Amino acid sequence: xxxxxxxxxxxxxxxxxxxxxxxxxxxxxxxxxxxxxxxxxxxxxxxxxxxxxxxxxxxxxxxxxxxxxxxxxxxxxxxxxxxxxxxxxxxxxxxxxxxxxxxxxxxxxxxxxxxxxxxxxxxxxxxxxxxxxxxxxxxxxxxxxxxxxxxxxxxxxxxxxxxxxxxxxxxxxxxxxxxxxxxxxxxxxxxxxxxxxxxxxxxxxxxxxxxxxxxxxxxxxxxxxxxxxxxxxxxxxxxxxxxxxxxxxxxxxxxxxxxxxxxxxxxxxxxxxxxxxxxxxxxxxxxxxxxxxxxxxxxxxxxxxxxxxxxxxxxxxxxxxxxxxxxxxxxxxxxxxxxxxxxxxxxxxxxxxxxxxxxxxxxxxxxxxxxxxxxxxxxxxxxxxxxxxxxxxxxxxxxxxxxxxxxxxxxxxxxxxxxxxxxxxxxxxxxxxxxxxxxxxxxxxxxxxxxxxxxxxxxx
Amino acid sequence: xxxxxxxxxxxxxxxxxxxxxxxxxxxxxxxxxxxxxxxxxxxxxxxxxxxxxxxxxxxxxxxxxxxxxxxxxxxxxxxxxxxxxxxxxxxxxxxxxxxxxxxxxxxxxxxxxxxxxxxxxxxxxxxxxxxxxxxxxxxxxxxxxxxxxxxxxxxxxxxxxxxxxxxxxxxxxxxxxxxxxxxxxxxxxxxxxxxxxxxxxxxxxxxxxxxxxxxxxxxxxxxxxxxxxxxxxxxxxxxxxxxxxxxxxxxxxxxxxxxxxxxxxxxxxxxxxxxxxxxxxxxxxxxxxxxxxxxxxxxxxxxxxxxxxxxxxxxxxxxxxxxxxxxxxxxxxxxxxxxxxxxxxxxxxxxxxxxxxxxxxxxxxxxxxxxxxxxxxxxxxxxxxxxxxxxxxxxxxxxx
Numbered sequence: 001x002x003x004x005x006x007x008x009x010x011x012x013x014x015x016x017x018x019x020x021x022x023x024x025x026x027x028x029x030x031x032x033x034x035x036x037x038x039x040x041x042x043x044x045x046x047x048x049x050x051x052x053x054x055x056x057x058x059x060x061x062x063x064x065x066x067x068x069x070x071x072x073x074x075x076x077x078x079x080x081x082x083x084x085x086x087x088x089x090x091x092x093x094x095x096x097x098x099x100x101x102x103x104x105x106x107x108x109x110x111x112x113x114x115x116x117x118x119x120x121x122x123x124x125x126x127x128x129x130x131x132x133x134x135x136x137x138x139x140x141x142x143x144x145x146x147x148x149x150x151x152x153x154x155x156x157x158x159x160x161x162x163x164x165x166x167x168x169x170x171x172x173x174x175x176x177x178x179x180x181x182x183x184x185x186x187x188x189x190x191x192x193x194x195x196x197x198x199x200x201x202x203x204x205x206x207x208x209x210x211x212x213x214x215x216x217x218x219x220x221x222x223x224x225x226x227x228x229x230x231x232x233x234x235x236x237x238x239x240x241x242x243x244x245x246x247x248x249x250x251x252x253x254x255x256x257x258x259x260x261x262x263x264x265x266x267x268x269x270x271x272x273x274x275x276x277x278x279x280x281x282x283x284x285x286x287x288x289x290x291x292x293x294x295x296x297x298x299x300x301x302x303x304x305x306x307x308x309x310x311x312x313x314x315x316x317x318x319x320x321x322x323x324x325x326x327x328x329x330x331x332x333x334x335x336x337x338x339x340x341x342x343x344x345x346x347x348x349x350x351x352x353x354x355x356x357x358x359x360x361x362x363x364x365x366x367x368x369x370x371x372x373x374x375x376x377x378x379x380x381x382x383x384x385x386x387x388x389x390x391x392x393x394x395x396x397x398x399x400x401x402x403x404x405x406x407x408x409x410x411x412x413x414x415x416x417x418x419x420x421x422x423x424x425x426x427x428x429x430x431x432x433x434x435x436x437x438x439x440x441x442x443x444x445x446x447x448x449x450x451x452x453x454x455x456x457x458x459x460x
Numbered sequence: 461x462x463x464x465x466x467x468x469x470x471x472x473x474x475x476x477x478x479x480x481x482x483x484x485x486x487x488x489x490x491x492x493x494x495x496x497x498x499x500x501x502x503x504x505x506x507x508x509x510x511x512x513x514x515x516x517x518x519x520x521x522x523x524x525x526x527x528x529x530x531x532x533x534x535x536x537x538x539x540x541x542x543x544x545x546x547x548x549x550x551x552x553x554x555x556x557x558x559x560x561x562x563x564x565x566x567x568x569x570x571x572x573x574x575x576x577x578x579x580x581x582x583x584x585x586x587x588x589x590x591x592x593x594x595x596x597x598x599x600x601x602x603x604x605x606x607x608x609x610x611x612x613x614x615x616x617x618x619x620x621x622x623x624x625x626x627x628x629x630x631x632x633x634x635x636x637x638x639x640x641x642x643x644x645x646x647x648x649x650x651x652x653x654x655x656x657x658x659x660x661x662x663x664x665x666x667x668x669x670x671x672x673x674x675x676x677x678x679x680x681x682x683x684x685x686x687x688x689x690x691x692x693x694x695x696x697x698x699x700x701x702x703x704x705x706x707x708x709x710x711x712x713x714x715x716x717x718x719x720x721x722x723x724x725x726x727x728x729x730x731x732x733x734x735x736x737x738x739x740x741x742x743x744x745x746x747x748x749x750x751x752x753x754x755x756x757x758x759x760x761x762x763x764x765x766x767x768x769x770x771x772x773x774x775x776x777x778x779x780x781x782x783x784x785x786x787x788x789x790x791x792x793x794x795x796x797x798x799x800x801x802x803x804x805x806x807x808x809x810x811x812x813x814x815x816x817x818x819x820x821x822x823x824x825x826x827x828x829x830x831x832x833x834x835x836x837x838x839x840x841x842x843x844x845x846x847x848x849x850x851x852x853x854x855x856x857x858x859x860x
Contacts (some may be wrong), residue, residue, distance in 0.1 A: 069775050078776060083563070224583065333652075366631070374613075392653050394626075394627075395664075398662075399632045431650055436646070441639070441640065
C-alpha cells in the first residue's frame with residue numbers, strides 16, 4: 001500500500017480526468033499545493049474585500065430607507081435593495097461555476113479538496129440580505145490562501161473573520177463589565193457562541209479538555225472582536241472586558257486590550273495537543289476512512305505537534321502513511337465531490353459550466369440539495385456530516401442516480417462511449433459488473449449514468 | 461439532517477445507552493392509530509391577516525376597513541378569502557385556529573433564530589440540539605423505523621435527533637427504463653449499504669404517484685425527469701409533499717412533517733399572503749382528499765410559524781417581523797370550528813412593544829395538549845423532555 005496516481009486523484013484530488021494527468025508522487029502533490037494558485041487565477045472568484053462593497057451599499061440603502069420610511073422615495077430604495085441582493089445571488093451562481101471549472105480543470109486537486117474541507121470546518125454564512133451570498137468570497141479570502149501553512153494562521157483568519165463574527169453573534173458580545181454594558185445595562189452582555197465553537201469545533205474538539213469556565217473566559221477575552229462594514233475586522237475597546245482572562249490555565253489580556261490578546265489565545269489553542277489530535281482525526285476521517293487506522297492518526301498528530309501545526313507537514317504524514325493508500329473503496333464522496341468529479345471525468349467544457357441561475361438551479365443546486373447538501377446554507381456551525389451513513393440514504397442514492405442519468409447529456413451533449421468512459425472515470429481496473437452494465441445499457445445516457453452511479457465511482 | 465444533532469448524539473451515545481432514545485424500536489405498548497402532520501410555515505405568517513379580528517374595536521385603526529371578501533368565522537374573527545376552500549372543514553368542525561400565540565422567542569425577530577427555537581421546542585436558543593418532534597417520537601408507544609417521515613428538501617431540524625426518522629422528497633423522483641433499473645441493481649451489488657438504500661429508494665419512488673419503470677422513449681423520459689427536477693416552486697411542489705405524506709400515513713407511518721415557504725410578506729401583502737395561503741389550503745385539501753375517511757378521523761394537521769408580524773401595515777403595504785401570531789389546525793380528530801384565544805386586543809397599549817400582537821399563550825402548550833390527546837403522553841414527558849420549561853396549563857380542549 002503506497003502512492004498510486006489513480007488513487008491520488010480519486011481519494012485526495014477531484015477525480016480522474018481524460019485531459020489532466022494525475023500527480024506522480026506525494027512530493028509533486030505537496031509542491032503543487034505550496035506553489036502558485038494557477039487555477040484560481042484562471043477561474044477567479046470575488047474576494048471578500050471586493051464583496052464588502054456590496055454590504056456597504058446595502059448598509060447605506062437601509063439607512064436611507066429608515067430616513068425615508070413612508071415617503072415616495074422608499075419604493076425606489078426598496079427596489080435598489082432588491083437589486084443589491086439579486087446581484088449578490090447572481091454573483092454566487094457565477095462563483096459556483098468557478099468552483100466547478102476549477103475542479104474540472106485543475107492539476108492540483110488536493111488544494112480544492114482542502115479549501116472545501118477547511119471551509120466546512122470553519123462553517124460561516126450570512127444571515128440576512130446580500131451577506132447570504134458571501135460564502136465563496138469568504139473561503140476565497142479567509143480559507144484558501146491558508147490551507148498549506150500553519151493552522152494558527154488559518155484559525156485566526158477564519159475565526160475572527162467578519163462573516164464568522166456575524167454568523168456566531170460575536171459582534172453583539174460585550175463584556176459584562178465593559179463600558180458598553182455599563183452604559184446600557186440590560187441591553188448589552190456576553191454572547192458565548194463564538195467562544196464555544198472555537199473550543200468545541202475549531203480547535204480542541206467536543207471531547208477536549210475544556211470546561212464551561214474556559215468557554216466563558218474565552219468569551220470575555222473575545223469581547224470587543226467585531227466588524228465594521230467599512231473596515232472589516234475591528235476591535236471595539238468599549239465592548240472589552242477589563243482584566244485578565246484565564247483559558248486552559250493560561251492568563252491573557254493586556255491592560256490595553258486588542259487583537260494581540262485574542263491572537264495569543266488562539267495561537268495557544270492551535271498548538272494544543274488536543275487540537276493536534278482533533279484535526280488529525282478529522283482529516284483522516286474525511287480523506288481516508290470513517291474508521292481510520294490509529295497509527296495514521298498518530299503519525300499525523302506527531303507531525304502536527306513537532307511543527308506547531310504546520311499543515312503541510314500533517315498532510316505529508318497522511319500521504320506517506322501506507323494506510324492512506326489502502327485499496328478502494330473508501331469513503332463515499334460528498335455530493336459536491338460527486339458532481340464535480342463527474343464533470344471532470346466527462347471533461348465538461350468550462351463554458352458549459354457557466355450557467356444561468358435557473359439552469360444552475362436545475363442542474364446543480366437542486367440535485368445537490370436532494371443529495372443532502374444545501375450549497376452554502378449550513379444547518380449549523382458544525383458543517384457537513386463526515387460519516388458515510390449520513391449520505392447513503394434512499395433519497396441521497398435516488399438523487400445521485402437521477403443526476404447521473406439525466407444531467408451529463410445536458411452538460412456535454414455528445415456523451416462519450418460508455419465502454420471508453422469506464423476507464424476514464426474508474427481507472428484501469430473497472431469492476432466487472434459495471435463493465436457489463438456499461439455494455440448492456442440501452443442508451444449512452446444510461447451507460448454513462450450507471451458508471452457514475454456505481455459504487456466504484458461514488459466511493460473513493 | 462441536522463448534522464450537529466446527529467454528531468452530538470453519536471458522540472454521547474455511551475452515556476445515554478440506558479435511555480429509551482437510543483432504542484426506539486423496542487418500545488412496549490400498542491402502536492397508535494392516530495396521525496399527526498406538522499407543517500412549518502417558514503418566514504413568519506401574519507396571523508392577523510389570516511384570522512382577522514374584525515370585531516376588535518381597534519381593527520380599523522390597525523389594519524384599515526375590513527375586506528368584504530373575508531369569510532366570517534364566529535362574528536368576531538373572519539378568515540382570509542384565500543382560505544375559502546377550507547370553509548367546509550370549518551363548518552364540519554374540522555378546522556380550528558389558536559390566536560395570539562407564539563414560541564418563547566422574543567425581541568430580536570430573526571427568522572434564523574425564530575425558526576431554530578420553533579423547531580428546538582425549548583425556552584431559549586442553544587439549550588437543546590435536537591428537535592421536539594424527534595423527542596416526541598422517543599415517547600410514542602410502538603414507534604418503529606417507519607413511524608416518522610421528514611418530507612421534502614428541507615432538513616427539518618424539528619425531526620432531527622437520536623431517534624431515526626425516514627426522509628424522502630417526492631422531488632427525488634426516478635424514471636428509468638426497466639433495463640436500467642435491472643442494471644442499477646446489478647452495479648450496486650458490489651456495495652450492500654448502497655444497494656439497500658437504492659432498493660428502498662425504488663420502493664419509495666414507486667409509491668409516490670408515478671412508477672419508476674418508464675417505457676417511453678429516452679426523449680420522453682428526459683422531459684419527464686426534467687419536469688421533476690423543475691418542480692421546486694409553484695403549486696405541484698406542495699401538493700406533491702401532501703400526497704406523499706398521505707401515502708405514508710395511510711400505511712405504517714403516524715407522524716410527518718414538511719414546510720411551506722413564502723410567508724415573509726414585507727411588501728404587497730395582499731397578493732403575497734394570498735399566494736402562500738393558497739399553497740397551505742391546497743395542502744390541507746389534498747391531505748383530506750387523499751386520506752381515507754377512517755384515517756382522516758384520526759388525523760390532526762397543525763401549521764405553525766416562527767413568529768407573527770407587526771400589527772400595523774408598513775409603508776409598502778406589508779408587515780414586518782413581529783411576535784404573536786396564529787396557528788392552524790385541521791383534521792377529523794378536532795373539536796373544531798373554533799378560534800381558541802385569550803384575545804389581548806389591538807389597542808396600542810395592548811400590543812407587545814407597542815407594535816406586535818401580544819402573545820397570550822405559548823404555542824407549545826397547544827402542541828403539547830394535541831400530542832397528549834393523540835398519543836396519551838405523560839404531562840411530565842411533555843413539560844420536561846419534549847418542551848423543556850413549558851407549563852402546559854389548562855386543557856384547551858382541542859380534540860374531540
